[in-house]
Amino acid sequence: MARYARVKGSIALITLTNPPVNALSAAVRRGIMESVSRALKDEQVKAVVFCGENEKFCGGADIKEFSGSMSGPPLVPLIHSIEAGEKPMVAAIEGVALGGGLELALGCHYRVANTKACLGLPEVTLGLLPAAGGTQRLPRLIGIPAALELITTGRHVSAQEALQLGIVDQVAQGSAVQAAMELALSVIGQPLNPRRLSLRAPVWAPDVDGVCDAALAQVKQRSRGAMAPVACVQAVRAAAMLPYSKGMERERQLMDTLFRSGQAQAMQYAFFAQRNAGKWSLPNGSQWNNTRARDVQRAGVIGLGTMGRGIAVSLVKAGISVVAIETDAKQLESGKKAVTAMLQRDAQRRGVSPPLHLLTFTLSFHQLRDVDLVIEAVFEDMNLKKRVFSDLCKVLRANSLICTNTSGLNVDELAAVTDRQPLVVGMHFFAPAHVMKLLEVVYGARSSPEAVATAMALGKRIEKVCVAVGNCSGFVGNRMLKLYLDQSVYMLEEGATPEQVDQALEEFGFAMGIFKVSDLSGLDVGWRVRKASGLIGPDVDPVKPSRWRLGRRYCPLPDMLCQQGRFGQKTGRGWYLYDSPGSKEAKSDPEIQTFLEDYRRKYGIIPRRITSQEVIERCAFALANEGFRILEDRIAASPEDIDVIYLFGYGWPRHRGGPMFYASQVGLSVVLEKLEHYHRIHPDVPSLEPSRLLRRLVAEGSPPIQQWKSHIKNLRSHL
Numbered sequence: 001m002a003r004y005a006r007v008k009g010s011i012a013l014i015t016l017t018n019p020p021v022n023a024l025s026a027a028v029r030r031g032i033m034e035s036v037s038r039a040l041k042d043e044q045v046k047a048v049v050f051c052g053e054n055e056k057f058c059g060g061a062d063i064k065e066f067s068g069s070m071s072g073p074p075l076v077p078l079i080h081s082i083e084a085g086e087k088p089m090v091a092a093i094e095g096v097a098l099g100g101g102l103e104l105a106l107g108c109h110y111r112v113a114n115t116k117a118c119l120g121l122p123e124v125t126l127g128l129l130p131a132a133g134g135t136q137r138l139p140r141l142i143g144i145p146a147a148l149e150l151i152t153t154g155r156h157v158s159a160q161e162a163l164q165l166g167i168v169d170q171v172a173q174g175s176a177v178q179a180a181m182e183l184a185l186s187v188i189g190q191p192l193n194p195r196r197l198s199l200r201a202p203v204w205a206p207d208v209d210g211v212c213d214a215a216l217a218q219v220k221q222r223s224r225g226a227m228a229p230v231a232c233v234q235a236v237r238a239a240a241m242l243p244y245s246k247g248m249e250r251e252r253q254l255m256d257t258l259f260r261s262g263q264a265q266a267m268q269y270a271f272f273a274q275r276n277a278g279k280w281s282l283p284n285g286s287q288w289n290n291t292r293a294r295d296v297q298r299a300g301v302i303g304l305g306t307m308g309r310g311i312a313v314s315l316v317k318a319g320i321s322v323v324a325i326e327t328d329a330k331q332l333e334s335g336k337k338a339v340t341a342m343l344q345r346d347a348q349r350r351g352v353s354p355p356l357h358l359l360t361f362t363l364s365f366h367q368l369r370d371v372d373l374v375i376e377a378v379f380e381d382m383n384l385k386k387r388v389f390s391d392l393c394k395v396l397r398a399n400s401l402i403c404t405n406t407s408g409l410n411v412d413e414l415a416a417v418t419d420r421q422p423l424v425v426g427m428h429f430f431a432p433a434h435v436m437k438l439l440e441v442v443y444g445a446r447s448s449p450e451a452v453a454t455a456m457a458l459g460k461r462i463e464k465v466c467v468a469v470g471n472c473s474g475f476v477g478n479r480m481l482k483l484y485l486d487q488s489v490y491m492l493e494e495g496a497t498p499e500q501v502d503q504a505l506e507e508f509g510f511a512m513g514i515f516k517v518s519d520l521s522g523l524d525v526g527w528r529v530r531k532a533s534g535l536i537g538p539d540v541d542p543v544k545p546s547r548w549r550l551g552r553r554y555c556p557l558p559d560m561l562c563q564q565g566r567f568g569q570k571t572g573r574g575w576y577l578y579d580s581p582g583s584k585e586a587k588s589d590p591e592i593q594t595f596l597e598d599y600r601r602k603y604g605i606i607p608r609r610i611t612s613q614e615v616i617e618r619c620a621f622a623l624a625n626e627g628f629r630i631l632e633d634r635i636a637a638s639p640e641d642i643d644v645i646y647l648f649g650y651g652w653p654r655h656r657g658g659p660m661f662y663a664s665q666v667g668l669s670v671v672l673e674k675l676e677h678y679h680r681i682h683p684d685v686p687s688l689e690p691s692r693l694l695r696r697l698v699a700e701g702s703p704p705i706q707q708w709k710s711h712i713k714n715l716r717s718h719l
């Protein structure tokens, strides 16, 4: 899996051949080893150039191999043999040089990239560190601070930035391979020791300890509880303090620990889950590779509130013309100002001009007559949305798609008011829509595969991580979220404080606890939904609202907060206190403590101590349990899809893989036992009753998550 050729008389060209990204599988490593040895032996060969097939240098180690028993020549000695070779070795970097790919290039004596190349050490995003010498060679090449930044973030850099940092020696306008061969010819006979990074002394920098300590504090704050960023700092610190061979030992020890950690498994699972989500399938057998998406050149966006603005920005940035509609001139004007400002800020950051010519702002539905697709983003009200949908049918071309950005309303009910049910799908964006990566594409009972394919392709084009899901109340993400929120507020009733619950969740790895997130999103949003669904009405006692509604336990605490005008950050008060409306720093509010104590007294609840373990178990297992029900109901095609939704839409920590992966990692029988335990204590919370699928999987011997899909297929007929 490496091709050897002699070119220009004296150059050995070694081409890595393992499409699509020339990952360093055992076969590729063997191919490189044999080719290097051949080049070193061949007296005609005076220099060696490495490149990758299809203009992609190398995407790094083959991640799939990490989950099996690794065989073939190990990478570290292989790269060492390249560096130690007595002929100049030049890396010709086109496309990507990532992870082990860049480490291979760092083992070469020279590096040439073409203008489109991108380079990086993204191992940290897989729960690992660059363990083929990357943590020792890169600091010796570009210094401690720059290496720390690249290794702890896993950021990709352009060829131009790589040149400025000193990672590459040259950027070629055309072919990097041609340029590398010319460079190779020009350096024949020159001493190689100064080019061998491993021979360089540890890197001196003023106050190395201080720099590393600051980096450590930063990574701990940024990725709570994640081991890999911490290990990356420790390995780079070793490059500053120790000779190369000792630094390599440290790199290896740290990698061993990470490699065996559940976190690395979780993050590698997340890597593949994200890519598999794009390979959607519908219950009728239509799927990503047998359905054609339609081309979308022009789109309409109805409603320029927070969501509509973000959606319009995302579309325009991808080069799609947008007709943006509002019903009232004042709202249209303020929407126009906001969208324009967002595009201008983005363009300024990227040093380009804002694509404002792609935007039309109008009050008239008639301007939509030529669009290929419309995304409705009006207020979350079924009747209003139905009116918009039937109005759209009067002006749209017969073959234009209608998409709704509802966060949980019935897509079939909306489709039923149109003249084109097959062309109606949900596109559930997350706020702010131009920032958040997740898009749930919701297919209804009558949505055509073509409509789903079109929404998925459009989502990909605007750089979203898209997951196709079935139609049910709340779809996947919000259906599960409801139960997570329920558990959180029940724990407040039972004795916890918002601070305790949030702290437990943040220690688990969430960037923000659930109560801080609720304050950020606005408590009035859920209040309105509960009113619309009939959970709150005139028959509810305003003094002592019932804790039992629609046949199950109900916690009125969030409603009571809203009645006090505590809507969260926007009103300066919610579960926490803020200095002023709109400010972001959450402070404990003694009034909330008193409010909770009064509440418990009123209902005769004796508060008890709730541990962090209970918080995590009740929240995470309630989520996973509903995930199992979602799989039973065929609303999600796989546990991976559910996990991707939680990773990209709900801040689930990546080093925990997602709620379904977490359940598999904890052990399905443990999850089952815990749910049985909590359901016994809280029989009035039906969602804690273990799902049938969970019971079945445990009965089947708790297969690994990768096998659930086939078990679900077999089990479904028995359920």
Ligand SMILES: CCCCCCCCCCCCC[C@H](O)CC(=O)SCCNC(=O)CCNC(=O)[C@H](O)C(C)(C)COP(=O)(O)OP(=O)(O)OC[C@H]1O[C@@H](n2cnc3c(N)ncnc32)[C@H](O)[C@@H]1OP(=O)(O)O
Residues within 6 Å of the ligand: 020, 021, 023, 059, 060, 061, 062, 063, 064, 075, 076, 096, 098, 099, 100, 101, 103, 122, 123, 126, 128, 129, 130, 131, 132, 134, 255, 256, 259, 260, 272, 275, 276
């Ligand atoms: C028992 C104890 C032992 C402990 C000690 C062990 C020590 C072992 C020493 C190991 C040495 C370490 C070496 C190194 O430091 C480690 C690494 O290199 S880890 C890998 C680092 N590389 C990456 O993280 C890059 C990952 N890939 C990407 O970011 C992107 O794929 C891309 C390269 C930017 C391309 O993006 P796109 O064009 O958008 O394409 P896709 O992302 O859709 O990918 C296409 C296709 O390729 C598959 N793929 C991509 N990269 C890899 C890879 N590195 N390995 C395997 N497969 C890869 C991807 O899954 C897609 O597959 P498909 O979905 O099409 O099937």
